[in-house]
Amino acid sequence: MRVAILISGGGSNMVRLVESMAGDHPARPCLVLANSADAGGLAKAQEMGVPTAHVDHRRFKGGREAFEKELQNVIEEHGSDMICLAGFMRVLTEGFTRLWEGRMLNIHPSLLPKYKGLDTHQRAIDAGDAEAGCTVHEVTARLDDGPILGQARVPILAGDTAETLAARVLEQEHKLYPAVLRRFASGERGRIDWG
């Protein structure tokens, strides 16, 4: 199974996914693709010997479809069988998600269906929640809404800020996403629930 990983920033989840795809793992990374040339994760991917590319979404003024067509070209050129979104901060249209339905995963830093969208940690703190966490789900046309494949829960502690909570959740993301990917690439569909 050849996996394309899409990033926008530092790519800490991408790094763990690439590191996990070794030995008897049924998948291998075939591409790390960013929506800008200055995504920090591109250099990390190159250091790990993974082919990289970037498609700058700002080159496609207003043309979301044109941007996604270029993404699709690059992803196909690298022979990808599936996609992992990992800190990829562009919303994908229904046209693109339909192409990859059942073959595209995303990690979201909340316990979906709670807190779709942005600022998930601050919203959980403001709501007085006792716990937070992260979710790996299949990507569908509706944002942060597809079938859930795995979740990891962490406590929200007195005095937590969005930053301290984000750090606690990110630690779990780095374990959950590789575990879900291995299960998904093996053809298993049992949901993972931790914490």
Ligand code: GRF
């Ligand atoms: C993480 O919080 C992840 O949940 C979200 O993007 C953030 C940064 O991820 N999708 P990464 O360090 O770029 O993998």
